[in-house]
Amino acid sequence: MNSTSQIFPQFQLELPQWIPDFLQQQPATFPTHEARMELVTTLSKLNIEQGTGGPFGAGIFRADTYQLVAPGVNLVMSSGSSITHAEIVAIMMAQQMLGSHDLGAAGFPPHELVTSCEPCAMCLGATCWSGVRHLVCGARGCDAEAIGFDEGPKPQDWRTALEQRGITVIVDIGRQKAAQVLKNYVEQNGEVYNSRQGTSE
Amino acid sequence: MNSTSQIFPQFQLELPQWIPDFLQQQPATFPTHEARMELVTTLSKLNIEQGTGGPFGAGIFRADTYQLVAPGVNLVMSSGSSITHAEIVAIMMAQQMLGSHDLGAAGFPPHELVTSCEPCAMCLGATCWSGVRHLVCGARGCDAEAIGFDEGPKPQDWRTALEQRGITVIVDIGRQKAAQVLKNYVEQNGEVYNSRQGTSE
Numbered sequence: 001m002n003s004t005s006q007i008f009p010q011f012q013l014e015l016p017q018w019i020p021d022f023l024q025q026q027p028a029t030f031p032t033h034e035a036r037m038e039l040v041t042t043l044s045k046l047n048i049e050q051g052t053g054g055p056f057g058a059g060i061f062r063a064d065t066y067q068l069v070a071p072g073v074n075l076v077m078s079s080g081s082s083i084t085h086a087e088i089v090a091i092m093m094a095q096q097m098l099g100s101h102d103l104g105a106a107g108f109p110p111h112e113l114v115t116s117c118e119p120c121a122m123c124l125g126a127t128c129w130s131g132v133r134h135l136v137c138g139a140r141g142c143d144a145e146a147i148g149f150d151e152g153p154k155p156q157d158w159r160t161a162l163e164q165r166g167i168t169v170i171v172d173i174g175r176q177k178a179a180q181v182l183k184n185y186v187e188q189n190g191e192v193y194n195s196r197q198g199t200s201e
Numbered sequence: 202m203n204s205t206s207q208i209f210p211q212f213q214l215e216l217p218q219w220i221p222d223f224l225q226q227q228p229a230t231f232p233t234h235e236a237r238m239e240l241v242t243t244l245s246k247l248n249i250e251q252g253t254g255g256p257f258g259a260g261i262f263r264a265d266t267y268q269l270v271a272p273g274v275n276l277v278m279s280s281g282s283s284i285t286h287a288e289i290v291a292i293m294m295a296q297q298m299l300g301s302h303d304l305g306a307a308g309f310p311p312h313e314l315v316t317s318c319e320p321c322a323m324c325l326g327a328t329c330w331s332g333v334r335h336l337v338c339g340a341r342g343c344d345a346e347a348i349g350f351d352e353g354p355k356p357q358d359w360r361t362a363l364e365q366r367g368i369t370v371i372v373d374i375g376r377q378k379a380a381q382v383l384k385n386y387v388e389q390n391g392e393v394y395n396s397r398q399g400t401s402e
Contacts, residue, residue, distance in 0.1 A: 007221055008271060011293045013212040020208055070209060081293055082302045082330040083284070092212045092282055101283045101394065122330060125323025125353045129283040152326045153362035154354070161354035193302065 013079055013092065016052040019043070019071055029066045036061055036114045037138050037174040039068070044086070044116040044181050047073040048190060055185035056117055058086035060094035060103065063110040063134055070094035076193060087115050087123040091130045104131030112136060116178045117144050118171065121152030128165050135162060137171045138178030147182050148192040214280055214293065217253040220244070220272055230267045237262055237315045238339050238375040240269070245287070245317040245382050248274040249391060256386035257318055259287035261295035261304065264311040264335055271295035277394060288316050288324040292331045305332030313337060317379045318345050319372065322353030329366050336363060338372045339379030348383050349393040 022043075030036040036059065043057030054074035061068055072090025076082055090113065095101055103111040112134035118141040119127055127135055141151040155161060159169045186192065223244075231237040237260065244258030255275035262269055273291025277283055291314065296302055304312040313335035319342040320328055328336055342352040356362060360370045387393065 008216045008294055009297050011212075011214040011297055015209045076302050080300060080302050081296050082332065083289055083293055083327055088284055092284055093209055095282050096210050096212055099281060101277050101281050120326055120330075122323050122326025125321055125326060125355075126284055128351070128353045129321075129323060131283065150329070150366075152329045153356050153359050155356045158354050165351075 011081070013075065013081070013084060013089070015071065015089070015093065016047075016050060016073070016075075016078070018046065018050045018052070019073070022046060023068070023071065026068075030061060030068065031066045033114075033136055033170060033173045036066070036112070037116070037136065037178070040071070040086075040114050041116045041138055041174055041178045041181060043071055043073050044178065045184075047086075048181070048185050048188070052078050053084075054193070055181050055190065056086040056115070058090040058113065058115040060090045060132065061112045061114060063112045065109070069111065070097055077191065082193075083122075085120065085123050087113060087119055088126055091126055091132075095130070100131075102131040104133060110134065116181065117141070118151070120144075120150075121154045124154055124158055124162075127162065127167065132167060134168045135170070136173055137169070138174050139182060140171065140175065140179070143175070143179040143182055147186040149182075212282070214276065214282070214285060214290070216272065216290070216294065217248075217251060217274070217276075217279070219247065219251045219253070220274070223247060224269070224272065227269075231262060231269065232267045234315075234337055234371060234374045237267070237313070238317070238337065238379070241272070241287075241315050242317045242339055242375055242379045242382060244272055244274050245379065246385075248287075249382070249386050249389070253279050254285075255394070256382050256391065257287040257316070259291040259314065259316040261291045261333065262313045262315060264313045266310070270312065271298055278392065283394075284323075286321065286324050288314060288320055289327055292327055292333075296331070301332075303332040305334060311335065317382065318342070319352070321345075321351075322355045325355055325359055325363075328363065328368065333368060335369045336371070337374055338370070339375050340383060341372065341376065341380070344376070344380040344383055348387040350383075
C-alpha cells in the first residue's frame with residue numbers, strides 16, 4: 001500500500017444549530033433590501049456571539065417572493081475549511097436545497113445573494129458561477145481590510161464584471177451597521193485568520 | 202411554521218470511487234513539476250471518461266516529499282454545486298485530512314497546488330486563503346476560454362497578486378497535453394456549464 005492508496009474522507013458541512021432556531025423567530029418574507037440586509041447582518045453578529053465563526057453573514061433569497069432560501073455564515077475556523085466563507089456556505093446550501101448547481105436554471109425564480117460585506121476574490125468568482133441574478137452588499141471591502149482581513153486579488157471594476165454577466169449589484173445597504181459588527185469583532189480580539197498580507201508567514 | 206423554519210441539509214462531498222482505485226496504481230511520490238502535472242492532467246481526463254465532471258483536475262502535494270496529500274476533480278454537475286471546481290475540492294480534502302483551515306500553519310510542511318488549468322477567479326481567491334505556498338498550472342485560462350468556459354473577474358496581474366502573498370507561481374507545465382483534454386471534452390459535446398458570458402440567460 002503506497003502513500004496515495006488511502007481512502008479520502010467525506011467533506012461534510014452543516015449550519016450551526018442556532019441558525020434554524022433563530023430563523024424560526026423571523027418573518028416569512030423580507031420584502032426590502034434593508035430587511036434582507038438586517039437579517040444577514042444579524043447572522044454575522046450572532047456568528048461571533050455563538051462562537052461559530054468570523055463576522056460575516058449572507059443569504060440567498062428568492063427575488064420574486066423575498067423568502068430566504070438558505071442562510072450562510074462564515075464557518076472557516078469551526079469547519080476547518082478556508083473555503084467556507086458566508087457567501088459560499090449560502091450558495092452551497094441553496095443549491096443543495098434546490099438540487100441544482102445553477103440557481104439561474106430554467107424554471108427557477110431569480111435569486112439574490114445578500115452579504116453583510118462585499119465578496120472577497122473567491123466569493124466574487126463564486127457569485128458569478130452560482131446563478132444568482134442580484135448581489136446586495138452591506139459593508140465595503142475596505143471595511144473588512146480596515147480590521148485586517150484580506151479581500152484578495154479582485155479587479156478594480158468587479159461590479160462591472162458582474163453586471164456584464166447579468167448580475168445586478170447594489171452596495172452600501174446598511175453599511176454602517178454591518179461595518180460595526182466587523183469593528184466589534186476585532187475589538188473583542190476575534191481572530192483575523194489567513195491574513196498573511198504579503199508575508200510568507 | 203414559517204418558510205424559514207425548515208431544517209437545512211448537510212452538504213456532503215466525496216471523491217468519486219475511481220480516484221482511490223486509480224491512485225493505488227500510482228507511485229508514492231511525484232518528484233518533478235512534470236510528474237505532478239501528469240497526475241492531475243490524467244485525473245482531468247479520467248473525470249470525463251468516468252462521467253463524474255468537467256475536464257479539470259488538481260492536487261495538493263507536500264513540497265518537501267512530493268507526496269500527494271489530496272486530489273481534486275471538477276464535480277460541479279455530479280455534486281450539484283457550482284463551488285466544486287477541481288482546485289476547491291483538492292483544498293477542501295487536504296484541509297480536512299490535515300485538520301486545519303490553513304495548509305501553511307506552523308508545523309506543516311509547505312504545500313503546493315497543482316492544477317491542470319489556471320485557476321478561475323473563485324479558485325484564485327481560494328488559493329490565497331488555502332495556505333499553499335506554491336501554485337503550478339498546466340493549461341492557460343485562455344485555453345479554457347477557447348472552449349467556452351468563463352474564467353471570471355481576475356485581475357490582469359493575478360500572478361503578482363499571489364507572489365505578493367508569498368505564493369510562487371509556475372505556468373505552462375505540460376500545457377499542450379492539459380489543453381488537449383479541454384479540446385477533447387468539447388469535441389465530445391461535454392457540457393460547458395455556467396457559461397452565460399454576459400447574457401442574462
